[in-house]
Amino acid sequence: MPQYKAKVTVMFRKSILDPQGAAIERAVKSVEGDISFPDVSSVRVGKVVELIIDGLDAAVIEEKVKLLADRVLANTVMEQYVVEVEPFAGESCNGRE
Amino acid sequence: MPQYKAKVTVMFRKSILDPQGAAIERAVKSVEGDISFPDVSSVRVGKVVELIIDGLDAAVIEEKVKLLADRVLANTVMEQYVVEVEPFAGESCNGRE
Numbered sequence: 504m505p506q507y508k509a510k511v512t513v514m515f516r517k518s519i520l521d522p523q524g525a526a527i528e529r530a531v532k533s534v535e536g537d538i539s540f541p542d543v544s545s546v547r548v549g550k551v552v553e554l555i556i557d558g559l560d561a562a563v564i565e566e567k568v569k570l571l572a573d574r575v576l577a578n579t580v581m582e583q584y585v586v587e588v589e590p591f592a593g594e595s596c597n598g599r600e
Numbered sequence: 601m602p603q604y605k606a607k608v609t610v611m612f613r614k615s616i617l618d619p620q621g622a623a624i625e626r627a628v629k630s631v632e633g634d635i636s637f638p639d640v641s642s643v644r645v646g647k648v649v650e651l652i653i654d655g656l657d658a659a660v661i662e663e664k665v666k667l668l669a670d671r672v673l674a675n676t677v678m679e680q681y682v683v684e685v686e687p688f689a690g691e692s693c694n695g696r697e
Contacts, residue, residue, distance in 0.1 A: 530672065531668065538668050542653050543653050544652045546649060556640050571637065575628070
Protein backbone atom coordinates (compact mmCIF):
# COMPACT_ATOMS: atom_id res chain seq x y z
CA MET A 504 0.00 0.00 0.00
CA PRO A 505 1.39 3.46 -0.79
CA GLN A 506 2.54 5.65 2.05
CA TYR A 507 1.95 9.33 2.58
CA LYS A 508 3.73 11.84 4.76
CA ALA A 509 1.36 14.24 6.52
CA LYS A 510 2.97 17.31 8.01
CA VAL A 511 0.98 19.32 10.54
CA THR A 512 2.45 22.72 11.43
CA VAL A 513 0.90 24.24 14.55
CA MET A 514 1.54 27.87 15.50
CA PHE A 515 0.01 30.36 17.87
CA ARG A 516 -2.66 32.56 16.28
CA LYS A 517 -1.27 35.94 15.36
CA SER A 518 -3.32 37.60 18.09
CA ILE A 519 -1.60 35.45 20.74
CA LEU A 520 1.69 36.61 22.22
CA ASP A 521 4.55 34.22 21.42
CA PRO A 522 7.14 34.71 24.17
CA GLN A 523 9.48 32.02 22.84
CA GLY A 524 9.53 33.73 19.45
CA ALA A 525 10.12 37.10 21.09
CA ALA A 526 13.05 35.65 23.05
CA ILE A 527 14.60 34.23 19.88
CA GLU A 528 14.08 37.56 18.10
CA ARG A 529 15.94 39.40 20.85
CA ALA A 530 18.74 36.83 20.85
CA VAL A 531 19.10 36.93 17.07
CA LYS A 532 19.24 40.73 17.04
CA SER A 533 21.82 40.96 19.81
CA VAL A 534 24.17 38.19 18.76
CA GLU A 535 27.61 39.41 17.63
CA GLY A 536 29.59 38.56 14.52
CA ASP A 537 28.64 37.06 11.18
CA ILE A 538 25.30 35.76 12.34
CA SER A 539 24.03 39.11 13.66
CA PHE A 540 20.61 39.74 12.22
CA PRO A 541 19.46 43.33 12.85
CA ASP A 542 16.92 43.10 10.01
CA VAL A 543 14.66 40.54 11.64
CA SER A 544 11.24 42.02 12.25
CA SER A 545 9.19 39.14 13.60
CA VAL A 546 9.89 35.65 14.91
CA ARG A 547 7.23 33.05 15.69
CA VAL A 548 7.83 29.55 16.96
CA GLY A 549 5.62 26.55 16.36
CA LYS A 550 5.70 22.81 16.35
CA VAL A 551 5.56 20.37 13.50
CA VAL A 552 4.26 16.80 13.60
CA GLU A 553 5.15 14.42 10.77
CA LEU A 554 3.06 11.27 10.39
CA ILE A 555 3.75 8.44 7.97
CA ILE A 556 0.41 6.92 6.97
CA ASP A 557 -0.50 3.91 4.86
CA GLY A 558 -3.38 4.68 2.56
CA LEU A 559 -4.66 4.82 -0.97
CA ASP A 560 -6.19 8.28 -1.24
CA ALA A 561 -4.29 11.44 -0.31
CA ALA A 562 -7.52 13.47 -0.10
CA VAL A 563 -9.05 11.05 2.44
CA ILE A 564 -5.85 11.10 4.50
CA GLU A 565 -5.76 14.90 4.43
CA GLU A 566 -9.32 15.10 5.73
CA LYS A 567 -8.56 12.68 8.56
CA VAL A 568 -5.35 14.45 9.50
CA LYS A 569 -7.24 17.76 9.58
CA LEU A 570 -9.75 16.23 12.02
CA LEU A 571 -6.86 14.92 14.09
CA ALA A 572 -5.09 18.30 14.11
CA ASP A 573 -8.32 20.02 15.03
CA ARG A 574 -9.15 17.76 17.95
CA VAL A 575 -5.84 16.37 19.17
CA LEU A 576 -2.72 18.11 17.89
CA ALA A 577 -3.75 21.77 18.11
CA ASN A 578 -5.58 23.84 20.66
CA THR A 579 -7.66 25.81 18.18
CA VAL A 580 -8.58 28.47 20.72
CA MET A 581 -4.97 29.66 20.74
CA GLU A 582 -3.38 27.88 17.81
CA GLN A 583 -3.85 27.47 14.09
CA TYR A 584 -2.52 24.69 11.93
CA VAL A 585 -1.62 23.82 8.36
CA VAL A 586 -1.81 20.28 6.99
CA GLU A 587 0.30 19.16 4.03
CA VAL A 588 0.11 15.64 2.61
CA GLU A 589 2.59 14.31 0.10
CA PRO A 590 3.57 10.86 -1.19
CA PHE A 591 6.26 9.26 0.92
CA ALA A 592 8.98 7.34 -0.85
CA GLY A 593 10.49 5.19 1.82
CA GLU A 594 13.20 7.31 3.38
CA SER A 595 12.90 7.86 7.10
CA CYS A 596 10.34 10.22 8.55
CA ASN A 597 12.81 13.04 8.84
CA GLY A 598 15.52 11.69 6.64
CA ARG A 599 16.75 14.99 5.28
CA GLU A 600 19.62 17.32 5.84
CA MET B 601 13.04 46.99 1.19
CA PRO B 602 11.52 43.61 0.29
CA GLN B 603 10.80 41.15 3.06
CA TYR B 604 11.45 37.44 3.14
CA LYS B 605 10.02 34.72 5.33
CA ALA B 606 12.62 32.21 6.47
CA LYS B 607 11.25 28.99 7.90
CA VAL B 608 13.59 26.76 9.88
CA THR B 609 12.26 23.28 10.67
CA VAL B 610 14.28 21.49 13.35
CA MET B 611 13.77 17.78 14.05
CA PHE B 612 15.64 15.07 15.89
CA ARG B 613 17.99 13.05 13.70
CA LYS B 614 16.44 9.75 12.68
CA SER B 615 18.88 7.86 14.90
CA ILE B 616 17.65 9.74 17.97
CA LEU B 617 14.62 8.43 19.84
CA ASP B 618 11.69 10.86 19.74
CA PRO B 619 9.56 10.08 22.81
CA GLN B 620 7.07 12.89 22.13
CA GLY B 621 6.46 11.51 18.65
CA ALA B 622 6.12 7.99 20.03
CA ALA B 623 3.55 9.23 22.55
CA ILE B 624 1.52 10.95 19.82
CA GLU B 625 1.73 7.80 17.68
CA ARG B 626 0.30 5.69 20.50
CA ALA B 627 -2.44 8.23 21.19
CA VAL B 628 -3.38 8.48 17.53
CA LYS B 629 -3.57 4.71 17.16
CA SER B 630 -5.67 4.18 20.25
CA VAL B 631 -8.17 7.02 19.88
CA GLU B 632 -11.73 5.87 19.18
CA GLY B 633 -14.17 6.98 16.51
CA ASP B 634 -13.79 8.83 13.22
CA ILE B 635 -10.26 10.03 13.96
CA SER B 636 -8.84 6.60 14.75
CA PHE B 637 -5.67 6.11 12.71
CA PRO B 638 -4.48 2.50 12.84
CA ASP B 639 -2.42 3.02 9.67
CA VAL B 640 0.11 5.42 11.16
CA SER B 641 3.56 3.89 11.07
CA SER B 642 5.82 6.68 12.34
CA VAL B 643 5.39 10.02 14.06
CA ARG B 644 8.15 12.56 14.65
CA VAL B 645 7.79 15.92 16.33
CA GLY B 646 9.90 18.98 15.66
CA LYS B 647 9.85 22.70 16.01
CA VAL B 648 9.54 25.41 13.42
CA VAL B 649 10.87 28.96 13.64
CA GLU B 650 9.55 31.58 11.23
CA LEU B 651 11.58 34.76 10.84
CA ILE B 652 10.53 37.81 8.82
CA ILE B 653 13.68 39.43 7.46
CA ASP B 654 14.26 42.65 5.52
CA GLY B 655 16.74 42.12 2.72
CA LEU B 656 17.43 42.32 -0.97
CA ASP B 657 18.87 38.93 -1.80
CA ALA B 658 17.14 35.68 -0.88
CA ALA B 659 20.35 33.67 -1.37
CA VAL B 660 22.27 35.84 1.11
CA ILE B 661 19.44 35.57 3.63
CA GLU B 662 19.31 31.81 3.21
CA GLU B 663 23.03 31.50 3.91
CA LYS B 664 22.76 33.63 7.04
CA VAL B 665 19.72 31.75 8.32
CA LYS B 666 21.57 28.47 7.78
CA LEU B 667 24.44 29.77 9.92
CA LEU B 668 21.93 30.86 12.53
CA ALA B 669 20.17 27.49 12.51
CA ASP B 670 23.50 25.71 12.76
CA ARG B 671 24.79 27.69 15.69
CA VAL B 672 21.72 28.93 17.56
CA LEU B 673 18.43 27.29 16.63
CA ALA B 674 19.46 23.64 16.34
CA ASN B 675 21.65 21.35 18.35
CA THR B 676 23.29 19.63 15.41
CA VAL B 677 24.58 16.75 17.51
CA MET B 678 21.02 15.54 17.98
CA GLU B 679 18.99 17.58 15.53
CA GLN B 680 18.87 18.33 11.84
CA TYR B 681 17.22 21.31 10.20
CA VAL B 682 15.78 22.50 6.91
CA VAL B 683 15.78 26.16 5.86
CA GLU B 684 13.23 27.54 3.39
CA VAL B 685 13.22 31.19 2.29
CA GLU B 686 10.37 32.72 0.34
CA PRO B 687 9.24 36.26 -0.44
CA PHE B 688 6.93 37.62 2.20
CA ALA B 689 3.98 39.68 1.07
CA GLY B 690 2.92 41.54 4.14
CA GLU B 691 0.49 39.31 5.94
CA SER B 692 1.38 38.42 9.50
CA CYS B 693 4.06 35.87 10.25
CA ASN B 694 1.63 33.04 10.69
CA GLY B 695 -1.42 34.59 9.11
CA ARG B 696 -2.85 31.46 7.66
CA GLU B 697 -5.62 29.04 8.43
